[in-house]
Amino acid sequence: MNIHLYLSRIMRTRDENKELTIREKALEMAVRDGFDGLSMQKLARAAGVSPATIYIYFKDRDDLILQLWLQEVKKMVDATLEGFDPSMHFEEGLKIQWLNRARFCLQNPKSMHFLEQVKFSPYHEAFFKKMDNTFLKAMSDFVHHAIIRKEVVKLPVEVYWSIAFAPLYQLVKMHMSGRGLRGGPEKFVLDDKIMNQTLKLVLKALKP
Amino acid sequence: MENNSHAYDALIFEVLVFKTNVSSDKDVETIGQLLAAESNITRWNVDRDDIDKVLRIECDKIKPDTVVNLLHDAGFECRELPD
Numbered sequence: 378m379n380i381h382l383y384l385s386r387i388m389r390t391r392d393e394n395k396e397l398t399i400r401e402k403a404l405e406m407a408v409r410d411g412f413d414g415l416s417m418q419k420l421a422r423a424a425g426v427s428p429a430t431i432y433i434y435f436k437d438r439d440d441l442i443l444q445l446w447l448q449e450v451k452k453m454v455d456a457t458l459e460g461f462d463p464s465m466h467f468e469e470g471l472k473i474q475w476l477n478r479a480r481f482c483l484q485n486p487k488s489m490h491f492l493e494q495v496k497f498s499p500y501h502e503a504f505f506k507k508m509d510n511t512f513l514k515a516m517s518d519f520v521h522h523a524i525i526r527k528e529v530v531k532l533p534v535e536v537y538w539s540i541a542f543a544p545l546y547q548l549v550k551m552h553m554s555g556r557g558l559r560g561g562p563e564k565f566v567l568d569d570k571i572m573n574q575t576l577k578l579v580l581k582a583l584k585p
Numbered sequence: 586m587e588n589n590s591h592a593y594d595a596l597i598f599e600v601l602v603f604k605t606n607v608s609s610d611k612d613v614e615t616i617g618q619l620l621a622a623e624s625n626i627t628r629w630n631v632d633r634d635d636i637d638k639v640l641r642i643e644c645d646k647i648k649p650d651t652v653v654n655l656l657h658d659a660g661f662e663c664r665e666l667p668d
Binding site: 432433 | 630632634639
């Protein structure tokens with residue numbers, strides 16, 4: 378192979394715009410059609426590149442889904458930890474968490490959907506091991522500090538999470554679909570008032 | 586299916602991509618032995634979920650024809666996929 382062609386192949390591996398388009402289209406496709414509906418051939422057509430180009434960046438379909446997951450997890454983690462410190466008092470820290478998490482979901486509905494898809498798929502276990510544990514450590518430090526300061530009751534982690542965060546995610550989902558439980562034409566909206574009302578009850582439930 | 590796990594980003598490598606008819610575990614084993622003989626190949630895998638049974642190779646200065654001939658000689662279909 379001549380040197381010119383060789384260089385062009387290396388440069389091919391560095392075309393960030395192409396890679397970005399492929400990642401965007403792949404996320405869209407996974408969310409719309411599910412993992413089974415995501416194929417390298419379909420993705421190539423959607424991204425306007427050849428299948429060979431996709432294989433420059435990703436080993437295979439599973440690798441593509443893993444790389445997408447790592448990217449979306451990072452986005453979620455960065456958003457969730459903004460302005461947050463694990464040594465904060467529980468009430469203040471949880472409020473920041475709620476605002477950050479709600480904002481992330483509302484601004485990135487596809488990311489949220491994709492992360493949920495992975496959570497309930499066979500990929501989850503293998504992927505989870507590849508996650509940077511900064512986030513999990515921050516979450517764990519936060520609640521353990523609060524337990525030591527007697528701001529939070531000691532609970533199994535699943536129970537803690539289900540009380541501390543699940544109510545928020547349920548309201549976010551209702552907001553995103555626009556459907557509450559009452560039916561009728563009125564849209565359900567998660568506003569500050571509803572969020573604060575719910576947060577207050579959650580804090581009360583977690584008090585020792 | 587891969588031969589080893591090199592650090593991805595530390596290397597500037599070339600990626601070659603081929604359409605093949607590699608389909609069974611035994612096929613993969615067979616081409617694994619062929620590719621192991623090429624010291625310039627750092628990593629390879631076959632995406633058997635894909636309709637093109639894509640063989641992806643990370644290597645340092647190997648001519649695509651070398652790979653094509655290697656697979657042809659072993660009775661496999663193989664052609665480089667265009668960009």
